[in-house]
Amino acid sequence: MSLAYYPGCTLKTRARNLEEPAVASMEALGFKLDEVPRWNCCGAVYSLADDDLIHQVAPVRNLIRVKKQGKNELVTLCAFCLNTLKRANLLMRQDVAKRDTLNAFIDEGIDYSGEVKVVHLLEVLRDEVGWAALSQKVKLPLRGLKIAPYYGCTLLRPREIAIDNVENPTILGEFLKALGASPVDFPESTRCCGSYQVVSSPGDIAEYTRPILNSALKNGAEAMVLTCPLCDYNLGRGQKELAKKQSGFREMPLLYFTQLLALALGLGPQVCHFELNHGSPESLLKEKHLLSQVESFQPIGGQK
Amino acid sequence: MSTKQRKRKPAKTAVKEEKKIAAKLIPIYIMGKRYEIPEGLTIMKAMEYAGYILIRGCGCRGGTCGACGTVYRKPGDYKLQVALACQKTVEPDMYIAQIPFFPANRATYDFAGLTAAPEEVFKLYPELFRCVACNSCTKACPQGIEVMDAISALKQGNIAQAAQLSFDCIQCGLCTSRCFGELAQYHMFQLARRIYGAMIVPRAQHLTEMVKAVGEGRYDRFLEELKRTKEDELKKLYEEREVEPMAAGEDWKPKDRRYL
Ligand code: SF4
Ligand code: SF4
């Protein structure tokens, strides 16, 4: 089955370790992630200014391209892209005046009114594959791996675009369980990692990430699972600084959910690009005997 | 301004030429001023007909140098149109302005020190990320290049795709003049094509071999032979030469293989 797929710029450069294992895993599960033809940057941040319509053009243009692709659902991997695209889509559904202005300006010969459904890959796994069916496909259960599911903000806030219960999300925990891992509950799993604040005040990165990382460690996590390259950047750099500042602080491997998926499906470490990860996950994975490839698998060159 | 108007009155010439060629005159507006111009002229010739001496905004006159970027509008149409002045034929009631030059930031770099990593482009042109996907650049390109898509490709780290999409760019600068994000797209594309040509596209093995063979003098004696040939004989050889057919395949070889 073919799914319209929006990668986002970062997944083509720094975060190839988020994309490549996803493409290979979905292929193994019988889905082809079909890149939206001629997609452009999603705009990265949803503009909150009421009259700043120009920054809605990029996400809406992508949604129009999905419609032109003949699809009515769009899958994203990066939590930030999901947030921007889904909120712009909501604007197109709800605000008629802005919708008309945007359609006229974008000039793609299609009137768009928010009919594409924007989903995160985790939702596809939950709602279209199902946790039970997923766990049956697991070739290499991630047994004994204690992982803290970190949501951050963009999967859950604002409420209108949340992919799960805003206060008590379980989707990442269920996902980890389906792969045979042990999710570690920790109270700071939806606390903001600092997001783009770190651009203007890079010195604060340790302070933003300290409570998140300490809370996960205190609850026994050996690694943390993420869905967003910005979280990865902030938490990765944050824990490097904390290791210098706070005696006894232990850096932990940060992993994308798609890397765990690929490992559990037996696709082996090659598709995971661990060399791009923070906190060198390989020694932990080796210790748990998770670095072997179970099945020979030829990924279908992902890109067009 | 890059154009000058002749001192002598253009109207007289116009009347004379009208009689001579008896062409129909149509009104056009050059920088807001009305002129009667014989139909069928290009914008560039029309401007010269109107009395402008083009010392800028004019180069090859063949649609390849990018010097003659022009914008125009028709009355009652909000859409801005673009053209190359040397290519586009005048239409009645066009309002025309040439944009022979548009200021655009060009990064300086030591090419030998660059790699094919996407970050090289990001570092030299950080304004790349100011693009808002408005698509005004694509609409402004007289070469029909998908300018916005090529910018997207650069953001996605796909230098090869940016180079291929922008292959026909003639550096006219019209995209840059319309950019909402104040990007200088064509300079970025030039960097992309340089990196692509030097570091991404595979080297042609047969070319290297041929250059080596030429250098080693494998073809010297044929050249000498040619130099000694008399003019009449040369003409005959030229006229009787075997021409590669248009639809020849990769493996086509001439009947006379002495020189291969
Ligand atoms: S930066 Fe991280 S925590 Fe903050 S919004 Fe993103 S995903 Fe959420
Ligand atoms: S890409 Fe820009 S500079 Fe190049 S031909 Fe098109 S409009 Fe001119």
Ligand code: SF4
């Ligand atoms: S005109 Fe500028 S901002 Fe608009 S799409 Fe082109 S490059 Fe992006």
Ligand code: SF4
């Ligand atoms: S679209 Fe035109 S009128 Fe509107 S803000 Fe931009 S430049 Fe001004």
Ligand code: FES
């Ligand atoms: S004069 Fe060179 S493109 Fe028109």
